[in-house]
Amino acid sequence: MKKMYRVDRYGCEITRHDIVKETPKQITYIKKWPRCNDSEHKEAKHCSSQHWFDTFDEAKEFLVARCEMKVENSKKQLQRHRSQLGNAKSIKQAID
Numbered sequence: 001m002k003k004m005y006r007v008d009r010y011g012c013e014i015t016r017h018d019i020v021k022e023t024p025k026q027i028t029y030i031k032k033w034p035r036c037n038d039s040e041h042k043e044a045k046h047c048s049s050q051h052w053f054d055t056f057d058e059a060k061e062f063l064v065a066r067c068e069m070k071v072e073n074s075k076k077q078l079q080r081h082r083s084q085l086g087n088a089k090s091i092k093q094a095i096d
Helices: 056-089
Strands: 002-008 014-022 026-031 039-044 050-053
Touching (some): 002 056, 039 050
Antiparallel strands (some): 002 014, 014 026, 026 039
8 A cells, every 4th residue: 555644734743644545636545543443534635734745755845844934934024023113112202
């Protein structure tokens, strides 16, 4: 059975799954449940909540790139907030 690797949107992890069926846009895989029987589950290969990859290295590369992008975006946001803080501190009361 083919194995594929899944990166989800919220976590910073890569999970390996047994693939039952694969089309160009969709994956059917065995979903492991902690206290229940395993079942088949279908998902899109690439959407906003998860991405599927054939190899662990591809999944890791995607995850690292996404995390680096989040760090850069956070740095830019911090710069904007520092600028706004400076502006707020420099505000003077208007004299009537």
